[in-house]
Amino acid sequence: MSAATTPSTPGADGIFVAPLVVEYPYKRTVGTLLSRFFLSLQEGRLEGTRGSDGRVFFPPAEFDPVTGRALDEWVTLPETGTVTTWAWQSVPQPNQPLEHPFAWALITIDGTEVPMLHAVDAGDIGRIRTGSRVKVRWAAERSGGVRDIACFDLLEEAS
Amino acid sequence: MADLCAVVGVGQTKHASCRADVSIAGLVREAVDRALADANIGIDDVDAIVIGKAPDPLEGVAMPELWLADALAAHGKPVFRVHTAGSVGGSTAIVAAQHVMAGIHGTVLTIGFEKQSDGNAMWALSVPIPFGMPVHAGAGGYFSPIVRGYIKRSGAPSHVGAMVAVKDRTNACRNPYAHLHEPDWTLEKALESPMMWDPIRFVETCPSSDGAMALVLMSEERADKHAGPKAWVHATAMRSEPTAFAGREQVSPRAGEMCAEDLWRKGGITNPAKEIDVAEIYVPFAWFEPMWLENLGFASRNEGWRWVEDGITDIGGALPVNPSGGVMSTNPIGASGMLRFGEAAMQVMGKAGEHQIDGARKAIGHAYGGGSQFFAMWLVSNGKP
Numbered sequence: 001m002s003a004a005t006t007p008s009t010p011g012a013d014g015i016f017v018a019p020l021v022v023e024y025p026y027k028r029t030v031g032t033l034l035s036r037f038f039l040s041l042q043e044g045r046l047e048g049t050r051g052s053d054g055r056v057f058f059p060p061a062e063f064d065p066v067t068g069r070a071l072d073e074w075v076t077l078p079e080t081g082t083v084t085t086w087a088w089q090s091v092p093q094p095n096q097p098l099e100h101p102f103a104w105a106l107i108t109i110d111g112t113e114v115p116m117l118h119a120v121d122a123g124d125i126g127r128i129r130t131g132s133r134v135k136v137r138w139a140a141e142r143s144g145g146v147r148d149i150a151c152f153d154l155l156e157e158a159s
Numbered sequence: 160m161a162d163l164c165a166v167v168g169v170g171q172t173k174h175a176s177c178r179a180d181v182s183i184a185g186l187v188r189e190a191v192d193r194a195l196a197d198a199n200i201g202i203d204d205v206d207a208i209v210i211g212k213a214p215d216p217l218e219g220v221a222m223p224e225l226w227l228a229d230a231l232a233a234h235g236k237p238v239f240r241v242h243t244a245g246s247v248g249g250s251t252a253i254v255a256a257q258h259v260m261a262g263i264h265g266t267v268l269t270i271g272f273e274k275q276s277d278g279n280a281m282w283a284l285s286v287p288i289p290f291g292m293p294v295h296a297g298a299g300g301y302f303s304p305i306v307r308g309y310i311k312r313s314g315a316p317s318h319v320g321a322m323v324a325v326k327d328r329t330n331a332c333r334n335p336y337a338h339l340h341e342p343d344w345t346l347e348k349a350l351e352s353p354m355m356w357d358p359i360r361f362v363e364t365c366p367s368s369d370g371a372m373a374l375v376l377m378s379e380e381r382a383d384k385h386a387g388p389k390a391w392v393h394a395t396a397m398r399s400e401p402t403a404f405a406g407r408e409q410v411s412p413r414a415g416e417m418c419a420e421d422l423w424r425k426g427g428i429t430n431p432a433k434e435i436d437v438a439e440i441y442v443p444f445a446w447f448e449p450m451w452l453e454n455l456g457f458a459s460r461n462e463g464w465r466w467v468e469d470g471i472t473d474i475g476g477a478l479p480v481n482p483s484g485g486v487m488s489t490n491p492i493g494a495s496g497m498l499r500f501g502e503a504a505m506q507v508m509g510k511a512g513e514h515q516i517d518g519a520r521k522a523i524g525h526a527y528g529g530g531s532q533f534f535a536m537w538l539v540s541n542g543k544p
Contacts, residue, residue, distance in 0.1 A: 018289030026219040026278045029369075031182035061229060062184050068202055068232020070188065 033062050036074070038144040046077040046136070048112055056112045059146070079136040080155065081109040086132075088125045097151050103128045107152060119151040127154060161260040163543060165382040166390040166504040168198025168375030174338040174489040177276035178369040183223060184230035187272050187371050190494075191231065194268070194373035197510075199387065202232040205375075206264040211241035211251030211271050212493030213528075216283040218274055231270070243399075245441070245528030247271060248372065248496025249535030252524070253395040255376055256537070260392075265378045271497030272371035280367055280492055296356065299364055299444065301530060303356035306446040309410045310358060315449065315464035320363040321349035322467050323445035324487060328362075330474060331484025333513035338368040338489040363445035363487075370491035372498045379543075390504035390539040393521075394426035402530035415454040415527065418534040422523070423456065426538040432457050435538075436519040437479045437506045439499035441526045443486045448472065451525065452480070455536075474516065482506070482514040496526025500537055507541040 010016050030038065033049075037060050040047040048058035049071040056075045064071055086105040092098055097119040105128070106115035121137065122128035134152035142148035170193025172178070178186055187210075195202055208231050210224050220226065224240040231238070239258070241251040248271035255269030273280070287293035294300050310317070325344045331337035344362070352362035382389055398418035400407070407413075419431075428434050440455070442448045449463030457478060458466050466472055472480035481487070483502040486495050503524035505511045511519075520542070526535045 020286070020289055022286050024216070024219070024278070024283065028277055029177065029179050029182060029274065031185045032180050033185070034182060062182060063188065063229040063232075065229045066234060068229060068234065070185075 031062070033072070034060065041146065041148040042142045042144040044138050044142065044148075046079060046109060048075050048077055048109070049073060050075050055114065057114055058109045058112045059116060075111065077112065078110045081107045081134055081152070083120065083128065083130055083132040083134060084108050084115040085130055086120065086128055090125075097147070101125070102151065105134070105152070107134055118149060120154065121151045122154055162262045163379035163382075164256045164259040164376050164392045165379070166374050166392070166501075166508070166539065167377050167382055167385050167387065168194045168196075168200070169373075169501045169505050169508070169510065170194030170197050171336050171372045171494075171498065171501065172370045173336050174368045174370035174491060176338065176366065176368060178274070179276070183218065183220065183272070183274045183277070184227055186274055186369060187227055187270055188230045190272070190371035190373040191268065191270060194375050198375035198385075200266070200375065205232075205236065205266055205268040207237040207239070207258055207267050208233050209239045209241065209251055209255035209258060209267060209269040211243070211247040211497070212273055213244060213247055213280070214242070214284060216278070217280050217492065218277040231268070243528055243533045243535065245443075245492050246496050246526040246533040246535045247528065248494050248498065249441075249500055249524060249526030249537070250397055250496070250533070252374060252497050252500040253397060253535055253537060255374070256392050256395055259376050259378050262378070265381045267376045268373060269376065269497070270371060270373045271494040273491035273493035273495075274369045275367045275491060276369050299356040299359055302444055303359045305409045305531070306444065306450075307358055309446060309450050312410060313449070313461040313464055316468075317358065318346065318350060319449060319464045319467050320358070320445040321346055321352070321360060323442065323448045324360075324362045325349050326473055327442070327445070327481055327485045327487035330482050330514060331488030334483045334488070335512070336489070337484040338366050338370070339484070359444055359446070365443040365486045365490040366488070368489050368491040370489060370494050370498075372494045372501045374497065374501055374504065388508035388510065388541065390507045390541065391543050392537060393540050393544045394422050394538040395536070396421040396425065397535045399533050402532050409531065410450060411454045411460075412531050412534075414532060415451070415534045416456070418536055419455040422536045422538055426544075428538070431455065432478060435478060435521050435523055437482060437503070437516040437522045439483060439485065439502040439522065439524050440480055441486055441496060441499055442481060443490060443495075445487060448480060451527075455525065474514065479516050482511065482516055484514075496524075496528070496535060499526055500524030503537070504539050507539050509541075
């Protein structure tokens with residue numbers, strides 16, 4: 001933990017504003033089930049879990065959202081999906097997935113029904129639409145995290 | 160007036176410094192599955208869920224009860240979150256009991272949890288606010304002057320804290336779920352334990368644990384039809400006071416005394432020392448055992464430490480305190496209060512296994528939190544009130 005409470009100085013109006021910076025590291029124990037998800041990403045594979053109603057969740061759900069049952073049936077998924085909806089990041093910010101303009105998109109991986117949020121390197125706002133087909137672009141170096149998927153690329157569409 | 164309520168199922172996780180094998184959701188579910196199995200009901204039989212944990216900065220997940228809905232099978236059910244710092248496990252069980260006593264729900268599942276390995280509980284609650292002097296000493300630093308105040312006021316010999324520590328660590332070896340299993344403590348060895356926050360030694364402090372406790376509560380109508388042992392809730396009480404105010408009694412806070420008086424009155428107890436068979440009391444630093452014995456009205460003022468010296472609080476003593484090993488052996492903060500409440504229930508249900516107190520009929524669970532400012536207690540029995 002680190003925190004700063006350096007003495008405050010009054011403004012011209014004599015009013016003090018005390019600085020308070022709190023920086024505090026956490027970690028997240030993900031357990032055995034989600035460890036498999038992170039390992040599969042590191043190995044360049046998409047794996048989801050199947051729910052009680054047959055739906056496949058990616059990222060995997062640990063417990064069934066309908067019945068609460070602990071889920072343990074894994075399904076290996078293709079690297080392709082469909083854009084469900086999207087927003088355009090015209091001025092990328094530090095630590096975002098791409099340094100040039102890109103789309104944030106809800107992507108439904110083929111074989112699943114619940115979309116996930118990720119980035120699409122569409123190049124130009126005019127090239128992406130709801131329904132666009134996309135494919136995973138893997139990160140060059142993978143460490144077992146959702147950013148092992150660098151972003152998604154648009155698939156060329158048959159016209 | 161109020162309906163009756165009984166505990167029909169108790170389940171806890173194996174507690175450890177880091178349960179890396181489970182997520183927060185998996186940890187909670189482990190306790191829930193055991194409580195449901197103990198009650199011999201399914202998760203679909205639950206009408207409502209009441210969940211509590213210590214403040215969210217401990218794990219850094221805001222409002223985790225929302226995220227945990229799947230793990231709790233809460234789909235379409237009411238979920239209620241309770242926040243009262245370290246006493247929260249007790250307060251949560253009380254709120255759950257009130258869901259039943261109010262006649263609203265027949266079967267209520269209640270859970271207290273903490274996954275302290277995901278953060279650092281000691282520092283997460285020590286944000287140095289600009290208008291207060293930052294101590295940077297954690298809970299031990301906060302409580303050590305209060306313990307010193309007790310020692311000075313009562314004239315207790317300096318080894319009493321170590322005696323409590325040895326008792327609780329030894330008791331914990333009878334509890335398969337306890338975090339610390341350290342059978343080799345002796346008083347001599349404990350007195351050599353490093354001084355952390357004088358007069359509190361390292362051995363006299365609780366560990367930091369991952370863990371969860373879950374209880375299944377039923378209305379009288381349901382419980383009467385339910386096979387198996389029950390712990391009937393005879394009384395519940397909660398009181399709070401500010402951390403600091405002019406003239407505050409820090410060693411034996413008025414809120415704690417009032418809470419206990421309320422509990423005894425509601426439960427029809429006139430002589431707690433005689434009528435209570437076993438007590439699970441929230442003791443995160445060993446010296447709090449004699450302090451709370453006095454605050455609760457078991458021992459007279461300045462006499463609590465003599466109960467420790469005389470072995471009254473040992474398993475086999477007249478009032479066994481924390482036969483489970485207590486907070487001194489297991490401390491997932493948000494679960495710790497419910498562990499006290501649940502262990503008290505287990506005693507009167509005859510389900511405490513190796514740390515069972517023979518013939519326990521009436522037991523109390525006690526929790527406190529913050530700067531000794533939040534109190535929650537319940538009195539349970541194997542018979543109806």
